[in-house]
Amino acid sequence: MVSEIRNETGTQKLIGYVIEVGHIDGTARCWLDLDARHLNRHNVLHGGVATMLLDSASGAAGSLTVDDTGKAPFLTVSLTTQFVASGLPGRVTAVGRVTGGGRSLKYITAELHHEDGTLIATSTGVFKRVPQEKLT
Amino acid sequence: MVSEIRNETGTQKLIGYVIEVGHIDGTARCWLDLDARHLNRHNVLHGGVATMLLDSASGAAGSLTVDDTGKAPFLTVSLTTQFVASGLPGRVTAVGRVTGGGRSLKYITAELHHEDGTLIATSTGVFKRVPQEKLT
Amino acid sequence: MVSEIRNETGTQKLIGYVIEVGHIDGTARCWLDLDARHLNRHNVLHGGVATMLLDSASGAAGSLTVDDTGKAPFLTVSLTTQFVASGLPGRVTAVGRVTGGGRSLKYITAELHHEDGTLIATSTGVFKRVPQEKLT
Amino acid sequence: MVSEIRNETGTQKLIGYVIEVGHIDGTARCWLDLDARHLNRHNVLHGGVATMLLDSASGAAGSLTVDDTGKAPFLTVSLTTQFVASGLPGRVTAVGRVTGGGRSLKYITAELHHEDGTLIATSTGVFKRVPQEKLT
Numbered sequence: 001m002v003s004e005i006r007n008e009t010g011t012q013k014l015i016g017y018v019i020e021v022g023h024i025d026g027t028a029r030c031w032l033d034l035d036a037r038h039l040n041r042h043n044v045l046h047g048g049v050a051t052m053l054l055d056s057a058s059g060a061a062g063s064l065t066v067d068d069t070g071k072a073p074f075l076t077v078s079l080t081t082q083f084v085a086s087g088l089p090g091r092v093t094a095v096g097r098v099t100g101g102g103r104s105l106k107y108i109t110a111e112l113h114h115e116d117g118t119l120i121a122t123s124t125g126v127f128k129r130v131p132q133e134k135l136t
Numbered sequence: 137m138v139s140e141i142r143n144e145t146g147t148q149k150l151i152g153y154v155i156e157v158g159h160i161d162g163t164a165r166c167w168l169d170l171d172a173r174h175l176n177r178h179n180v181l182h183g184g185v186a187t188m189l190l191d192s193a194s195g196a197a198g199s200l201t202v203d204d205t206g207k208a209p210f211l212t213v214s215l216t217t218q219f220v221a222s223g224l225p226g227r228v229t230a231v232g233r234v235t236g237g238g239r240s241l242k243y244i245t246a247e248l249h250h251e252d253g254t255l256i257a258t259s260t261g262v263f264k265r266v267p268q269e270k271l272t
Numbered sequence: 273m274v275s276e277i278r279n280e281t282g283t284q285k286l287i288g289y290v291i292e293v294g295h296i297d298g299t300a301r302c303w304l305d306l307d308a309r310h311l312n313r314h315n316v317l318h319g320g321v322a323t324m325l326l327d328s329a330s331g332a333a334g335s336l337t338v339d340d341t342g343k344a345p346f347l348t349v350s351l352t353t354q355f356v357a358s359g360l361p362g363r364v365t366a367v368g369r370v371t372g373g374g375r376s377l378k379y380i381t382a383e384l385h386h387e388d389g390t391l392i393a394t395s396t397g398v399f400k401r402v403p404q405e406k407l408t
Numbered sequence: 409m410v411s412e413i414r415n416e417t418g419t420q421k422l423i424g425y426v427i428e429v430g431h432i433d434g435t436a437r438c439w440l441d442l443d444a445r446h447l448n449r450h451n452v453l454h455g456g457v458a459t460m461l462l463d464s465a466s467g468a469a470g471s472l473t474v475d476d477t478g479k480a481p482f483l484t485v486s487l488t489t490q491f492v493a494s495g496l497p498g499r500v501t502a503v504g505r506v507t508g509g510g511r512s513l514k515y516i517t518a519e520l521h522h523e524d525g526t527l528i529a530t531s532t533g534v535f536k537r538v539p540q541e542k543l544t
Contacts, residue, residue: 047215080217218532320459
């Protein structure tokens with residue numbers, strides 16, 4: 001069953017994106033309805049916002065390898081983003097998938113699509129599970 | 137003479153970062169005073185915000201190869217960010233430098249430091265000058 | 273019809289990899305039968321050799337957007353490789369796919385699998401068509 | 409005192425590069441005298457070979473954080489290379505530097521220069537120390 005994570009952090013509140021977990025294909029998703037606050041000076045999706053969505057979907061995909069809440073904390077070690085096409089106003093959705101890794105490090109890719117089907121950006125990254133002893 | 141670019145885009149207004157050009161070393165800078173809106177669930181600088189600062193400083197560094205306004209438009213083709221250390225509240229500043237490239241494509245690196253001297257993140261990216269005919 | 277490109281460059285002769293074009297799915301492939309010359313001190317596939325295979329399959333995939341020889345020249349602008357798992361002796365094959373781009377720049381991803389099905393490494397890169405005037 | 413590592417692995421023998429440790433600035437270096445075996449079809453340094461040199465210098469720089477032999481084993485987790493300029497025949501040297509990280513993961517950058525001073529390529533990567541228990 002799909003569940004949404006909203007307003008979990010200061011940045012998530014500021015930007016307004018929504019994380020979804022519980023999809024039957026095991027992916028984590030992160031979507032945002034674009035408005036003027038998310039655009040750059042070319043009036044298309046700001047690359048920094050696109051990266052934030054890819055990063056969030058990837059981190060949540062990592063979390064799903066721990067439990068199904070999507071909230072087990074993962075840190076981004078490194079992230080590479082390819083800006084394939086402009087993102088016009090509308091809903092954009094990043095989908096994250098784990099491609100490999102061990103207990104601590106995970107390799108995670110994500111794709112950001114516009115609701116009209118356009119591939120806007122892709123990312124590949126290395127993510128690290130936050131050790132439990134660091135959380136107390 | 138150092139000049140500041142503020143509130144130029146919707147995203148810049150939303151996040152609140154400031155771009156500086158005119159530094160004697162030819163770099164472009166992008167700084168932000170971190171508050172709760174810029175933090176993740178670990179209460180450190182959100183990776184997406186860090187990337188936005190690195191990307192903005194890099195793009196402005198590219199612009200400085202065209203003229204000294206820092207506003208000649210450059211698009212990010214790809215960007216790799218390494219998240220070296222946590223960013224605690226305080227002022228963080230990204231410094232972008234062009235390392236090579238031709239007339240259209242530029243290779244640009246950036247470093248994000250906390251005001252206490254900590255290196256928080258680094259990036260390397262490929263940027264592309266927006267052709268003038270696309271701007272009219 | 274699948275055709276092979278062998279011994280085209282000094283490096284290809286040295287390493288011994290084979291490029292394949294003409295696959296019905298439009299991908300370009302690059303394979304190598306691993307022996308001691310391709311291994312690192314852990315006796316698994318050397319990361320540099322893995323990158324070479326991913327890069328070659330990606331470049332050939334770019335070439336296939338020009339014509340079906342797989343030889344139209346493309347330069348690698350930037351390449352990110354994720355080393356997902358160790359590559360044991362046996363045949364490894366990189367498969368490259370174009371994910372987007374315009375006339376000059378292409379975004380190309382590749383995956384390197386061992387013949388036993390293991391995903392060894394993935395890459396994403398930006399490639400640039402070599403202008404014809406530079407070739408004469 | 410500078411010491412050289414030669415012919416340590418099958419790949420190093422095949423390609424012919426030399427690793428140097430013991431430089432007073434704490435960097436690790438990896439150099440190669442380019443000949444026809446290292447060139448691509450444009451008769452410049454093959455991107456895969458350039459990446460191998462950057463990767464080797466980076467790994468050795470990681471090793472120097474353990475002891476001064478430069479041989480403590482590190483694995484490449486991910487590596488991003490920017491191909492800034494063509495590498496013409498002559499000696500090319502990669503210099504690796506650790507920019508941060510903890511006990512297990514290191515962030516390492518490298519630059520590859522031609523002996524004439526040209527910057528040919530740069531890389532940033534994540535490297536992981538091979539746990540001792542895996543070495544026995």
